[in-house]
Amino acid sequence: MASELRALAAVSAASAAAMAYARFATSRLAPGLPRLGAVLPVLALLPVLPFAFSSIHLRTISAFFLVWLCAFKLLLLAAGHGPLHPALPLVRFVACATLPIKVIDEKKKPSSSxxxxxxxxxxxxxxxxxxxxxxxxxxxxxxxxxxxxxxxxxxxxxxxxxxxxxxxxxxxxxxxxAELEPQFDRPYLATSLADFWGRRWNLMVPAVLRPSVYRPVRARLGAAAGVAAAFLVSGLMHEVLFYYIVLEPGTGEVTSFFAIHGACVAAERWWCARGGPRPPRAVATALTMAFVTGTGSWLFFAPVTRSGLDKAIVAECEGAVAFLEQAAWKCGRAFGSVVKLRSSTMSM
CATH class of the missing domain: 1.10.287 (Helix Hairpins)
Incomplete structure (x- = not known):
């Protein structure tokens, strides 16, 4: 735990310094190749940082935030698109770049209660x-x-x-x-693959894939090509994330999983555009979840279960649960001591 905390501090400091440089550099350059050239050193640094962790969870989560989300946000910044902008305050810029955070419009800010x-x-x-x-x-x-x-x-x-x-x-x-970008919206209620991937599951991913992949490809080759490209890029980036889990080259199974789902989403959209009949909501949800779990068993989870690292992942979860239980117990005891002390003081 101590070594992981030190690694977390080092990665956080390196990431913050890199984002501060990116903000400073892009604020003085026009969007396009000049900005891209300025952020290339940062894009080269980000894939190295997750290797500071020995924990599978921390290594994978940091890779997801830095190697995927942060890198795509920097590429969008280089092209002159949001969510990042050099005019953002430094702390907001760093947080928005390295975490799944969106800046709140004060007029639309939800009640914190x-x-x-x-x-x-x-x-x-x-x-x-x-x-x-x-x-x-x-x-x-x-x-x-x-x-x-x-x-x-x-x-x-x-x-x-x-x-x-x-x-x-x-x-x-x-x-x-600041609010975190929404991550899930009851994915177990999805009525189609498009609903599952686009509006319910891991919503940070489509939030960066739409402006960086789907829309540019759709503008040139059509909506079906945009969907296929977005799912292909998602599959390739998942292969990268799985490398941080198993520390072995990808087998292509995860990319195949997303390629199949991309083709099915495109077929769904084609069917709906032509007014094809749709099953009742309960049936559609059951079919969607069955397809996701079936193809997931076949392709998505295979690299982890085959390597045996699922047992290591569970061991880390057990350690985290035990740590939280101990922390909750200690907090409860401390709170009880404070209440007892205040009661005795008031009685005097």
């Missing part, structure tokens, strides 16, 4: 409880049927990302007054 509403807190408390239960039940995974294993792994990934990003959102909101 919603984040502490009982329903909101209970929702995430329930998700945390389910995640802890999944980690504890992981020892029974080998005895599960194949379809249950995929559902189990999918729920594990979903809850892990949801909880991590909710915690980061609370920190960003408190320190910067």
């Amino acid at each position: 919603r984040c502490f509403a009982p329903g909101f807190v209970l929702s995430y408390a329930a998700k945390a409880g389910v995640f802890a239960a999944l980690v504890s039940l992981r020892c029974y995974r080998e005895a599960m049927p194949a379809y249950a294993v995929v559902a189990f792994d999918g729920a594990h990934v979903y809850l892990m990302l949801e909880l991590f990003l909710a915690s980061a959102a609370a920190l960003a909101r408190g320190v910067l007054g």
